[in-house]
Amino acid sequence: MESNITRRKFVLAASSLGYAMTADGFGVLPKASHGTLKTFPLSDAALQSGNATAPARPKVLVFDVNQTMLDLNALRPHFVRAFGDGKVLDEWFALLLHYSLVVTVADAYADFGTVGRAVLEMLANNKGVKVSADDTTRILQGVLTLPPHPDVPESLKQLKSAGFRMVTLTNSSPSAVKAQLQNAGLTDYFEESISVETVHRFKPDIQVYRSAAAHLGVPADELLLIAAHAWDVFGATKAGWQAAFVARPGISLLPLGPKPGIVAPDMRAVAAALLK
């Protein structure tokens, strides 16, 4: 387990281990640097050595919800029924993430559920499949009753007992996350759920992290995001937060941007790193 956990101030990783990738393909001409954008070799053994100064103990742990704490795989049977192929769940969620940013950059925010429904309809049209109203409801309502990953409740309990302040920050709407935490039995671990609704931009828009930090009244570098999404870690570290990446099976980091201080295979390992 230890070799999978790295603790190191993200700034150090970005400055001492980062190097700019040369671009080819779409980019043709090599570029020496892209401003603050740094890349890192994911396999660099030095990243595992832990010979850096530990970061300040975070004041608030900020948890992502979907995939990080809750298991989206519970939706797979609905996609088997609707599309005849459970893998369409992954296509749908990828489209949802992409189009949540499409509406963000086009200054046309709609809540996550509305985008989720729209991309579900688009995906069905792309595939020439007619998804019934019942199946659509099963999928969209199913998001509200996702079970927690088995490693999550015990880890939250440990972290709460250790005195960390804990909140959620998700792209789900306020009413949706309320239902999700309630149904997963996780409500009591969190002092509040911070929503993207106030800024009308989805994660990883840097304004979401800045607005959350201002709301909490905590300096950026005393906040630590815990997420199983490379893009969430990318945005949070760009905003100056600490981050823990939950590298669940089949999920890895983007080799661009600051390296998060903690990279661990599940929530139990994240908690162990934080409690060390």
Next chain:
Amino acid sequence: MESNITRRKFVLAASSLGYAMTADGFGVLPKASHGTLKTFPLSDAALQSGNATAPARPKVLVFDVNQTMLDLNALRPHFVRAFGDGKVLDEWFALLLHYSLVVTVADAYADFGTVGRAVLEMLANNKGVKVSADDTTRILQGVLTLPPHPDVPESLKQLKSAGFRMVTLTNSSPSAVKAQLQNAGLTDYFEESISVETVHRFKPDIQVYRSAAAHLGVPADELLLIAAHAWDVFGATKAGWQAAFVARPGISLLPLGPKPGIVAPDMRAVAAALLK
């Protein structure tokens, strides 16, 4: 063919046919409206009837490049070799589109080639596949030598002969699009290639369209985007442009936002609609 082509001022489609979707799933509480966001029924027969005032003849046709004019399928054999599965091309391009917006909203722009290389490495890690440097180069360089879709050269010739001003607007870097158009034999149809590099944000960020309109010195509603991407059409129409959606096989519109004035199955049908 005719029944697949609709011409209508986007404003009309948005205001007279639009209605707000109720949100459930992630959104739970129904919302009466999301500001200017409107949805439309994709199958509405009224959209095909053409009983609306035709829009002003556009001054400049603005062409998207990848997928719209050039055929990404030429990369598929490289993905068969690198991943043992040609369908990974679609996953890679979807990730590239998503992460181009991730770096945009996180205020950490890197060019399309750099993002393309980074998500290729991430995808390989996700799948536990080691992609060789040669295969990476074949994919990224392959983007520069994509062939045009067979319906493209003749359609561009017709539109150029009809006196339209024609430019490209792509997420590819300036040096990449120069090589792409050259290798596809399309350079001479366009008076210039407008780049996202000047604003350091990728399409469909609304600033890209606004900046392009300012650069061309043409009012938004006299510009017409031609693209095979729902997200591109979404951004352009949000910026007040006219749009033509090239609904290539397996690609459909997002049922949110303004309806583009032209929806056609290929570039030949788009040209026919514009020349009518």
